[in-house]
Amino acid sequence: MYRPLTESAAMDYVRSAGLDIFRPDETLESEDLADGNVNLVYRVYSPSEPRQRSVIVKQALPYARVVGESFPMPLDRSRIEHRALEIQASYCPSLVPAVYRYDPDLSLVVMEDLHPRIIMRKGLMAQVRYPRFAADAAEFMANMLFHTSDLFLGSAEKKALVREFTNPGMCKVTEDLVFTHPFMEHPGNRWNPELDEEVRQLRADEQLQAEIAQLKTIFMTSAQALLHGDLHTGSIMVTPDDTKVIDPEFAFFGPMGFDVGALLGNLALSCASQEHHAVTAAARREYRAWITGTMREVWQLFEARFRSLFEASAPAQWPRGRFLDAYMRRLLQDAAGFGGTKMLRRILGLAHVVDLDAISDVHERAAAERIALAIGRTWILRRRDMQSIDDLIGIVEAAVVGPVAG
Ligand code: SR1
Numbered sequence: 577m578y579r580p581l582t583e584s585a586a587m588d589y590v591r592s593a594g595l596d597i598f599r600p601d602e603t604l605e606s607e608d609l610a611d612g613n614v615n616l617v618y619r620v621y622s623p624s625e626p627r628q629r630s631v632i633v634k635q636a637l638p639y640a641r642v643v644g645e646s647f648p649m650p651l652d653r654s655r656i657e658h659r660a661l662e663i664q665a666s667y668c669p670s671l672v673p674a675v676y677r678y679d680p681d682l683s684l685v686v687m688e689d690l691h692p693r694i695i696m697r698k699g700l701m702a703q704v705r706y707p708r709f710a711a712d713a714a715e716f717m718a719n720m721l722f723h724t725s726d727l728f729l730g731s732a733e734k735k736a737l738v739r740e741f742t743n744p745g746m747c748k749v750t751e752d753l754v755f756t757h758p759f760m761e762h763p764g765n766r767w768n769p770e771l772d773e774e775v776r777q778l779r780a781d782e783q784l785q786a787e788i789a790q791l792k793t794i795f796m797t798s799a800q801a802l803l804h805g806d807l808h809t810g811s812i813m814v815t816p817d818d819t820k821v822i823d824p825e826f827a828f829f830g831p832m833g834f835d836v837g838a839l840l841g842n843l844a845l846s847c848a849s850q851e852h853h854a855v856t857a858a859a860r861r862e863y864r865a866w867i868t869g870t871m872r873e874v875w876q877l878f879e880a881r882f883r884s885l886f887e888a889s890a891p892a893q894w895p896r897g898r899f900l901d902a903y904m905r906r907l908l909q910d911a912a913g914f915g916g917t918k919m920l921r922r923i924l925g926l927a928h929v930v931d932l933d934a935i936s937d938v939h940e941r942a943a944a945e946r947i948a949l950a951i952g953r954t955w956i957l958r959r960r961d962m963q964s965i966d967d968l969i970g971i972v973e974a975a976v977v978g979p980v981a982g
């Protein structure tokens with residue numbers, strides 16, 4: 577029967593779970609690692625070999641941990657996460673954590689401890705470069721999005737998967753927190769008071785509101801592929817040599833551009849936050865160039881891999897040539913719209929990002945946030961003009977030099 581586990585209950589659970597990693601009578605230790613918004617996360621380890629023999633216990637709570645019981649969230653997300661991890665592992669085993677146990681009664685997953693990888697967002701804040709990341713992210717997205725789409729699956733098989741991944745509670749969280757509440761008055765919203773005027777203007781911008789509402793309808797109705805559903809830089813753990821994608825509890829069948837845009841938008845948020853995090857002008861310029869170069873590489877490698885999977889495995893019902901060109905262009909344009917919306921919500925809405933919230937000086941934070949708002953708004957409004965990744969990057973580059981130095 578479901579009950580939220582304490583740290584010591586998680587340790588007892590792991591000890592008696594019959595995993596190959598630990599002996600049943602072994603003394604174990606644990607630590608509370610929860611730092612995301614919604615779940616309990618413990619690391620349980622053997623004190624004799626704390627890094628070699630350790631596991632992560634991730635348990636869903638019936639509400640969002642950072643808000644409390646006033647923000648209910650479905651326990652079923654644990655089933656979704658486990659199944660998504662299985663499918664991801666079938667296409668990209670090296671890019672996701674290994675799962676050791678799924679317990680549907682306790683809504684928990686016991687999985688690989690990803691130490692020494694760190695949450696990518698934190699590495700970006702310290703200007704660490706990740707040379708493997710673009711290729712790994714592209715490989716993950718191309719494999720998952722192509723192989724779970726109608727471009728690869730048979731019609732009945734695809735629809736059966738859509739049914740399995742119907743994730744209404746988690747989709748509603750995204751519909752509210754990404755597409756709706758940040759753009760209206762809502763008690764959950766919070767923002768830097770220095771941005772009162774910008775927030776008022778964004779909420780009064782009818783063209784922007786109409787575009788975001790249209791993006792919301794695409795999110796709600798386009799079952800293109802099985803998405804990760806929350807593919808930001810806090811859902812990625814990295815070292816310079818290796819990448820793992822975690823936390824697919826928001827997985828559902830949605831528009832491919834939502835995942836691609838989440839990733840590009842969060843890289844752009846990091847670019848904006850370097851206004852504070854990079855200490856010298858030269859370091860800022862160089863690291864921003866690395867981030868925009870990475871954005872370009874992510875898209876270009878993703879597109880190339882997606883196209884090669886299509887050429888090799890799409891059934892003959894899908895014509896080659898112009899069809900795929902238009903498909904990829906539309907995907908890029910959707911990514912600009914969704915990525916921009918996700919940038920704005922991290923500044924106007926309930927769930928922020930540490931890249932920006934860690935800037936304690938409100939003036940400095942506002943300077944970085946203004947850059948992010950300018951990028952997000954322009955990506956959304958100009959998304960139909962986007963013909964190549966360089967169009968999105970040009971908007972980032974204009975925003976980082978424009979309002980600040982200009
Ligand atoms: C209640 S906070 C919910 C947010 O955290 C997750 O990381 C998702 O981004 C979601 O919007």
Ligand code: MG
Pocket residue numbers: 612613806810811823
């Ligand atoms: Mg998460």
